[in-house]
Amino acid sequence: MTVTGTDGKQRCFGGQAGKEFYGDYHDREWGVPVHDDRLLFENLILEGAQAGLSWETVLRKRDGYRRAFHGFDVRRCATMEEDELEALREDSGIIRNRLKIYAVRRNAQVFLDMQAEFGSFDTWLWGHLDGAPPVNRPTQLSEMASSSPISDTISKSLKKRGMSFVGSTIIYAYMQAVGMTDDHLAGCWKA
Numbered sequence: 001m002t003v004t005g006t007d008g009k010q011r012c013f014g015g016q017a018g019k020e021f022y023g024d025y026h027d028r029e030w031g032v033p034v035h036d037d038r039l040l041f042e043n044l045i046l047e048g049a050q051a052g053l054s055w056e057t058v059l060r061k062r063d064g065y066r067r068a069f070h071g072f073d074v075r076r077c078a079t080m081e082e083d084e085l086e087a088l089r090e091d092s093g094i095i096r097n098r099l100k101i102y103a104v105r106r107n108a109q110v111f112l113d114m115q116a117e118f119g120s121f122d123t124w125l126w127g128h129l130d131g132a133p134p135v136n137r138p139t140q141l142s143e144m145a146s147s148s149p150i151s152d153t154i155s156k157s158l159k160k161r162g163m164s165f166v167g168s169t170i171i172y173a174y175m176q177a178v179g180m181t182d183d184h185l186a187g188c189w190k191a
Helices: 020-028 037-050 055-060 062-068 074-078 082-090 098-118 121-126 149-161 168-177
Strands: none
Touching (some): 082 098, 149 168
16 A cells, blocks of 8 residues: 655655655665666665665664765775774764675675676676566555575675675565665556
8 A cells, every 4th residue: 555745646655744754765765677786886885784774764864874884995995994983883973883884895795795706796686686676565554575596696696706795585575675676566657
């Protein structure tokens, strides 16, 4: 079931009073195909940060993440020093979980290795789709998939390469965010 925003639009989520920013994210970003490696890295890190939390919580801290992790410059993230990472554990602008903070550096290192191997992370990631992104039209959020055979494959590969916070459920949410699957609810204005 969709929600009605303050602007009258039917959405999968967001847009109600006090959550207009969330509706804006839904309208402008969620499900829009992303092929820029920096944005793919940013989304991967933010989805991993969500583990155990709500996406709304992470989205409210996105600017803090951008500041803390150098605008998600993959090379800078890959070379962050211990003292810099430790200092982030005191930064209220991000989720201060030690494992999630340190995962940014390790995931950036793997991301760089994959760029070198495949030419871009985008090439590797989108190569998992056979044609256009699949379209699903659940009628309510509870019917929305939380994983797929593709998210299972991507997750296993990333874990094998050494990334963390990339379980199949996280990767499926990532796929939704970067437009690798179109899961807008039936009745959503974007469907």
